[in-house]
Amino acid sequence: MNNVGDFFAQYGSLLAQGTWDSVLMTLGATLFAYLLGIPIGVAVVVTDKDGLHPNPAVNMVLGWIVNIGRSIPFIILLVAIIPFTRLIVGTSLGIKGALVPLVIASAPFVGRMVEQSLKEVDPSLVEAAQSFGASNWQIIYKVLLKESLPSLIRGVAITCIAVFGYTAMAGTVGAGGLGDIAIRYGYQRYQTDIMIATIIISIVLVQLIQSSGDFAARKLDKRNR
Numbered sequence: 001m002n003n004v005g006d007f008f009a010q011y012g013s014l015l016a017q018g019t020w021d022s023v024l025m026t027l028g029a030t031l032f033a034y035l036l037g038i039p040i041g042v043a044v045v046v047t048d049k050d051g052l053h054p055n056p057a058v059n060m061v062l063g064w065i066v067n068i069g070r071s072i073p074f075i076i077l078l079v080a081i082i083p084f085t086r087l088i089v090g091t092s093l094g095i096k097g098a099l100v101p102l103v104i105a106s107a108p109f110v111g112r113m114v115e116q117s118l119k120e121v122d123p124s125l126v127e128a129a130q131s132f133g134a135s136n137w138q139i140i141y142k143v144l145l146k147e148s149l150p151s152l153i154r155g156v157a158i159t160c161i162a163v164f165g166y167t168a169m170a171g172t173v174g175a176g177g178l179g180d181i182a183i184r185y186g187y188q189r190y191q192t193d194i195m196i197a198t199i200i201i202s203i204v205l206v207q208l209i210q211s212s213g214d215f216a217a218r219k220l221d222k223r224n225r
Contacts, residue, residue: 007193014181015194019201022177025095025167029102030160036107040066041114042140052126052136062111069108074166077105078173098167098175106163113159117151118144150221157213161206168202178202 040062046052047059072080078101082092085100121144129139145152171179178198186195 007197011185011194011197014185015178015197015201018176018178018181018198019205021095022164022167022179023205025098025102025170025175025177026160026164028095029099029106029163029166030156032099032103033106033110033159033163034156036103037110038114040107040111041118042144044111044115045118045144046136046140050123052139066108066111069104070112072105074101074105075169075172077101078170082173093174094176097173098170098177102163102166102170105166106159109162110155110159113155114152117148117155120151121147150217153217153220154213157210157217160209160213164202164206164209 044059044062044066047055047062049056049059051059081101081104085092085097088100089096091097125143125147126139129143134142167175167177168179168182171177171181171183174180178201182195182198185191186198
């Protein structure tokens with residue numbers, strides 16, 4: 001017990017700061033990724049051959065953008081766009097430097113998640129809305145997005161977990177967070193206790209994110225009422 005107390009006395013503040021940095025990067029990147037990803041996902045569904053406004057050319061371009069964005073490994077993207085990151089936020093280090101590649105890597109993933117959620121909506125609901133004279137924008141907002149909300153919430157949880165994993169890789173270029181701590185202390189200094197602590201904290205955070213997403217999705221799911 002004394003060893004545990006000594007460990008937290010020495011490294012508690014370091015781990016707390018790393019945890020906060022990882023959470024901040026995860027939530028910030030997820031927020032911006034959804035601001036970009038939701039319009040992309042909606043546009044892919046709307047311009048599909050069975051969508052509200054079919055447009056094969058636009059649909060193909062959007063599909064290629066999403067697929068290319070998802071094809072680039074994050075660690076490669078992280079290094080490749082360092083000049084662009086510096087241009088946007090003025091630095092490639094720390095939380096600010098990590099947000100740009102995190103958002104660019106996550107937005108296509110979010111777009112595909114949103115697309116899949118919207119396609120789960122019963123087509124008869126869309127047809128019913130059209131029969132009542134609803135506009136495309138009303139159908140998107142009041143039918144597609146509203147009816148797919150539980151699935152979208154689950155998608156948010158999945159995205160948060162994926163982004164959290166990306167933040168660990170961002171630690172390799174000085175982005176901070178638990179990944180940076182694990183590399184600097186656990187790997188480079190051979191401090192196994194630090195490595196174990198970062199793993200335990202990561203597991204707890206992932207479980208909290210997933211459990212929160214599942215709880216919110218169940219509450220919003222009409223089938224559970």
